[in-house]
Amino acid sequence: MTEQAKVPAIRFAGFTDPWEQRKASEVFQIVDDRGHPTLPVLSATQNQGMIYRDDSGRYIGHDESNEIGYKRVLPGDFVVHLRSFQGGFAHSQYEGITSPAYTVFRAKEPTSHSDRFWKHWFMSEHFIAGLSTVTYGIRDGRSISVDEFMNTFLAFPAVEEQAAISRLFDYLDDLITLHQRKYDKLVILKKTMLEKMFPKDGESVPEIRFAGFTDPWEQRKLSEVATFGGGHTPPMADPDNYEDGYVLWVTSQDVKSNYLDRTTTQITEKGAKELTLYPAGSLVMVTRSGILRHTLPVAELRKPSTVNQDIRVILPQGECCGEWLLQFFISHNKELLLEFGKTGTTVESVDFGKIKDMLLYMPSTVEQQQIGDFFAKLDSLITLHQRKLELLQNIKKSLLDKMFV
Incomplete structure (x- = not known):
């Protein structure tokens, strides 16, 4: 570490002294205190530090x-x-x-060191x-050489500055935990509502419906309520298909989320000349x-787009609401993959020809719109918290x- 590196780029007001640099062995000591079998057993985790083994959820x-x-x-x-x-060193x-x-x-x-200051540093990506300099072995067999770690140098400020830093990161x-919990609750809520707002196998009405809707859902072929399309890859040898x-x-x-408004690759008008530009929705x-x-x-x-040969496009028509159909596919994801997935192929694929002729239960267009709007708002909330x-x-x-530093 250079002299210039002994102060961080950002500090709390009032702290100006350079950080000390010491070998880890000067700051920490290894302890080996045994013979306490009545104490609770602790398990090491990557993100939560040491927790009670009984709370780990694993036997x-x-x-x-x-x-x-x-x-x-x-x-x-x-x-x-x-x-x-x-995951770094586990704090207890x-x-x-x-x-x-x-x-x-x-x-x-x-009294000279805040364990919480070191906790945040020992779990940091840096x-x-x-x-890696004190690790031996390969892949999952890698281990930390504690002796080598104890010979490395650590930088730290006075304990008062350590405490200020640890309070900020605590x-x-x-805040991160709070938003993670809100996000997790919304994801669980959506999963639950998808299960209850679409009919179960063999039934023609869902468990939960909006007030005013009582008619049974009607069985239709997907090909009766949608049209279909596809695409291909413009020749990559021609830069005019891709540049700018x-x-x-x-x-x-x-296709990593429920809504798509950007792509990894954009093509030129020349590249798109023989492709269909599919509308938003x-x-x-x-x-x-x-x-x-x-x-x-x-x-x-969310925006007009073309597609390559690995993508099929479904264009809802007439009485079919696109947002509702999207949520239908999300709610039946595993069943559809199990039913239409092809086996024995080099690359995993689904039989889209059979998907086009699949049967699905549909409510009226008005009920579809209400269901679609409900899940669209829920998806927006989930995205916001994410x-x-x-x-x-x-x-x-x-x-x-x-x-x-």
């Missing part, structure tokens, strides 16, 4: 008689665990015991990337891609880069 078979040899962990301690090369808020295979360490002078973590292009061209890698379905091992991606175009969450995560990442 881990073990011999309780061996717990006499487990290592004691105190609040403020750090644990080097099997996944530290991916709890007293307990953990696997004897792990290394436990703590500050030599707790620190984890630096662990606050950011609380502005026409959206959808490929399988673009059309649905695009991935019919050939490795992603079909897991899911059947479908999205609604963006807030991503923004907070990016802010935290940026500040970690600028407030540590």
Whole structure:
């Protein structure tokens, strides 16, 4: 570390002293305190630090008689665990015991060091990337050489500045957790409502309906309420098909959310000359891609677009509401993939010819519109919280880069 690197790019007002640089072995000490089998067992996690094993949601078979040899962990301690090369060192808020295979360490002078300051640093991308210099083994067998880590240099400010920094990142973590919970609840709500607002197999009415709708849903072929289209790849050897292009061209890698308003690649008017420009409101379905091992991606175009040969386009007609049809495909994703997925092919694909003739239950156009509007608003809320969450995560990442050295 150079002299110039001993102060961070961003600091709280009032702090001007350069950060100290010490070997990790001067700041921390390894502890090996055993013989406390009555303490609760702690498990190491990548994102939550040390948690009670009973709260981990996983059953881990073990011999309780061996717990006499487990290592004691105190609040403020750090644990080097099997996944530290991916998630950093696990911070503990709890007293307990953990696997004897792990290394436990703590500050030599707790009054001079904020464990929460070090917690944020030890879980940062920058620190984890630096662990490669003290890591041995390959792939999932990688381990941290604690002895080598103890010989590396760490930079830190006075404890007062450490406390100010940790308070900021604790606050950011609380905000991130809050928005993550809101996002998760909305995703669960949508999943539940999709299950209840579309009829189950063998039924012609859903469990939940908007007031005023009582008629049974009618069975129709998809080909009776929609038309279909496709596309191809303009010759890539001709740069005039792509350079400075502005026409959206959808490929399988673009269909990652329910709504699509941008593409990885744009093509020129020349490249689009022999392609159909499909209007906004059309649905695009991935019919050939490795992603079909897991899911059947479908999205609604928000802007006019062309497509390549791995995409099929569904254009709702007349009494069919596009937003409702989109939610139908989302709600029946697994069943459709199971029924129409092709087996024994080199690349995963679905039989779109059969999808065109599939039977589906449909309500009146008015009820379709209400259902479609409901889920569109729910999707907007989910997207809003997802963006807030991503923004907070990016802010935290940026500040970690600028407030540590």
